[in-house]
Amino acid sequence: MLALTIFADGVIYASWLFIVALGLTLIFGVLKILNIAHGSFYAVGAYAAASLVGWFTSMEMAPEWSLVAMLMAGVAVAALLAPLTERGLLRVFYGRDEVLLVLVTYALFLILEDATKLLWGPTPYYVSEPYGMFGNIEFGSLFYVGYDLMLVVFALACGLAVWWGLNRTTMGKVVLAVIHSDEVASSMGVNVSRVYTFAFMFGIFLAALAGALTAPMISVQPGLSSGVIIVSFAVVIIGGLGSIEGAAIGALIVGLARAAAVHTWPAAELFSVYAAMSIVLIFRPEGLFQRAQARKI
Numbered sequence: 001m002l003a004l005t006i007f008a009d010g011v012i013y014a015s016w017l018f019i020v021a022l023g024l025t026l027i028f029g030v031l032k033i034l035n036i037a038h039g040s041f042y043a044v045g046a047y048a049a050a051s052l053v054g055w056f057t058s059m060e061m062a063p064e065w066s067l068v069a070m071l072m073a074g075v076a077v078a079a080l081l082a083p084l085t086e087r088g089l090l091r092v093f094y095g096r097d098e099v100l101l102v103l104v105t106y107a108l109f110l111i112l113e114d115a116t117k118l119l120w121g122p123t124p125y126y127v128s129e130p131y132g133m134f135g136n137i138e139f140g141s142l143f144y145v146g147y148d149l150m151l152v153v154f155a156l157a158c159g160l161a162v163w164w165g166l167n168r169t170t171m172g173k174v175v176l177a178v179i180h181s182d183e184v185a186s187s188m189g190v191n192v193s194r195v196y197t198f199a200f201m202f203g204i205f206l207a208a209l210a211g212a213l214t215a216p217m218i219s220v221q222p223g224l225s226s227g228v229i230i231v232s233f234a235v236v237i238i239g240g241l242g243s244i245e246g247a248a249i250g251a252l253i254v255g256l257a258r259a260a261a262v263h264t265w266p267a268a269e270l271f272s273v274y275a276a277m278s279i280v281l282i283f284r285p286e287g288l289f290q291r292a293q294a295r296k297i
Contacts, residue, residue, distance in 0.1 A: 005142060006259045012148045014255030015155035016214045020228060021235040021247040022162060023206030029179050029242035030199035032098070033090065036105040038207050039229030040112035041077060045208025046224060047116055048073035049215040050125035057129055066130040074209030082201040090200070091193070109225065117222050124221040131216035151213060158206070163244050175199060179242070234277045240287025249288055253280070 024038045052069035085108065093101050134146025166172035177185040178195045186192045211224075218224075235254050239246020253276050261272035268275075280288060 001141070002263060004139070006256065006263050008139065008142065008144060009262070010256035010259035011152055011252070012144075012255075013258055014251040015152040016210050016217075017231060017235060017255060018155050018248055018251035019158055019206050019210035019213070020232045021239070021251055022159060022244065023203035023210075024232050025236045025239070025242055025244065025247045026162070026206070027200055027203035028236070030175060031090070031196055033101050033105065034098075034233075035203075036102060036229060037085075037108040037112060038105075038203075038232060039225035039227075040109050040116075041081065041204045041207040042211040042228050043116055043220075043225040044081065044112065045074050045077045045211030046215040046218075046220045047120050047125065047211075048077055048208070049212030050127045050220045051120070053127045053129060053215070054125075063129055063133055066127075066133075070130065070212035070215070071209070073212040074205055077208035078201050078205035082204040083197060085204075086197050086200040091196075109229070113222070113225060116225075122222055124219040125215070126219060127216045129216070147216065154213070159244065159248055166244070171198075231273055234273050237287060238277055238280045240289040243287065243289035246287055246289035 020038070020042055024035060027033055027035050027038070049070045052073050053066045056065050056069045089104065089108065090101070093104055131145065131147045134150050136143050137146050137149055164172075166176060174185070174190055175195055175198075177188070177190060178192055178199075182192050185195075211228075231254060235250035236247060237250070238253055239248070239250030254273050257272040257276040258269060261268045
């Protein structure tokens with residue numbers, strides 16, 4: 001029974017984490033940027049969803065509209081902040097040292113962290129309406145909230161949709177060409193700048209959407225972005241930077257490791273994530289789903 005509990009809790013935790021890591025690994029795959037501010041966009045999405053759901057509730061709208069509000073929050077964050085960030089800030093530093101881009105995104109992380117405090121204040125936000133919409137589901141002697149299981153299904157659908165979009169559509173093939181070599185793609189007539197903007201917007205949308213979807217499950221409060229970005233980086237490092245399959249397996253490994261620690265040794269909850277990452281890196285320094293590249297001299 002304990003093993004089943006650990007497995008179920010680990011999969012539920014991995015589901016929303018996979019959506020965040022999927023956006024992070026997509027941005028790295030296309031733009032070659034380790035976006036430290038990714039967790040901040042997650043937090044902004046959570047705050048925006050909490051605000052919109054609260055407003056819809058105050059208007060006495062049907063509970064189903066809260067799901068629409070969460071989707072609207074993710075779209076709004078991506079549409080408003082992603083182009084401004086990519087075109088107005090990151091594009092200035094393309095072609096420079098990668099460490100500089102990491103520092104720029106870290107500075108953006110600090111700015112967005114303070115901006116959320118200014119806009120929403122230090123008071124936690126609670127959004128309970130969507131969480132009770134799907135009832136409870138029984139597994140033997142265990143009961144789980146239907147919303148949690150819905151999130152697992154949604155994460156699977158999201159991963160399959162992104163994989164299909166990249167591998168089975170014309171736009172996806174263009175994105176893959178840019179991932180392989182932006183210079184060759186540009187010489188073939190591909191508008192690389194437009195692909196960068198699209199990939200960054202979609203990656204931020206996934207982060208904001210994950211924040212919106214987890215808002216009913218947590219207390220939305222300052223400091224939310226810090227924990228998310230740390231665990232998300234662990235996921236993409238385990239799976240391999242730029243790999244969709246790696247993000248899925250990495251999220252599952254982190255989720256199960258965390259769940260096992262919570263149920264057997266709660267004090268080691270955060271340590272379990274680092275332990276899992278360290279074990280993988282010992283045997284696969286490049287991650288599970290990324291081949292080692294030839295060293296350039």
